Amino acid sequence: MYRQIGEVYGSVKDKEPWCEGAVPVTEIGVFTAEEFFGTGKAGEIPGASEGTARMLMELSQQFDFIDSQSDFGRYRLLILPDVIPVDEELKTKLGSYISMGGRVICTGESGLDIQKTRFMVRELAVRYKGKAPYSPDFMKPQAHLAEGLADAEHVMYDCGTWVEAKENAEYVQMAVRPVFNREKDTFCSHLHSPSARKECYPAVVETKSTAYFIHPIFSTYQKTAPHWYKVLFQNELRRLLPIQLVSHSGPSGVITNLMEQKEKNRQILHILYYIPERKCRLLDIVEDVVPLYNLKIILRKEKRVRRIYLAPSMEELPFREEENTVEFTIPEIAGHQMCVIDFLK
DSSP, X not given: OHHXXXXXXXXXXXXXXXXXXXXXXXXXXXXXXXXXXXXXXXXXXXXXXXXXXXXXXXXXXXXXXXXXXXXGGGOSEEEEOSSOOOOHHHHHHXXXXXXXXXXXXXXXXXXXXXXXXXXXXXXXOEEEEEEOSSSSEEEOOOGGGGTTSOSSXXXXXXXXXXXXXXXXXXXXXXXXXXXXXXXXSSOOSSSSOOEEEEEEEEEEEEOSSEEEESSXXXXXXXXXXXXXXXXXXXXXXXXXXXXXXXXXXXXXXOEEEEEEEGGGTEEEEEEEOOOOBOOSSSOOBOOOOOOEEEEEEEEEOSSOEEEEEEETTOOEEOEEXXXXXXXXXXXXXXXXXXXXXXXXX
């Protein structure tokens, strides 16, 4: 036991010089549902918060959880997941943020007033009519939202809102109604009835600076993780943030965290790749370290790069630098790897 503890902390000691004083580099602020719906019980996290965190980590996004009192100006994009009400104070603050060039994504009931009678964020370009009359309904993504998805209707499991798109909406993706709602008088042995192949109401409404999804996509992702939910959201992210802080060529199990040591003029990219297995009823267990080879990384950067190397081995990596990005390849990741990006002064 003590030998194992020594091995673990020996590894930590070797990596310490690149961890001391490091702070996260983030570009997305996610409103925490706990501000409005916290239970006060340890470990009880609202589904919207957990689903957002899972999806963003799988997409290698660099984000913070924030509340209505946070400094919005630190972020290029704000996400209000599923259940975030907006009062007059938050409305004003969000309006100022958008007018200064910020981007906002709202999903589900986020953006409504506390009484759920109207949208407070006028920049979303939607008018509230109530609960969607059909659920589940479908979406056949078009244009940029279709990238990476089959040319088919995708079921949207949880009930969304019913909205009209206003005149200032720049793109509207329509929902498709089912034949009928699955109820006692109109029953289907499957989880939902088939598509009626008829568009019914907006499913996604976009402006230059905003996007609104009628469905609670993050709560659903926390429960059942439909792959097409993540792809739809990723396509929307790419529209609003064309060049993201971190992207890679690996599987969704790769987790990245970008840190910065400002006094040393360098950033440190942490890459984790462990595969948990459900070997028992109560726990997910990591027993085997499965190496990952030749992972390509693209980072958005604001300064010229002097060198990139692996820590703590100090092995230097070749890189290719563009105006706003730097690209390099990590030969092998065995669980955890740090890459250090030194900038020119």
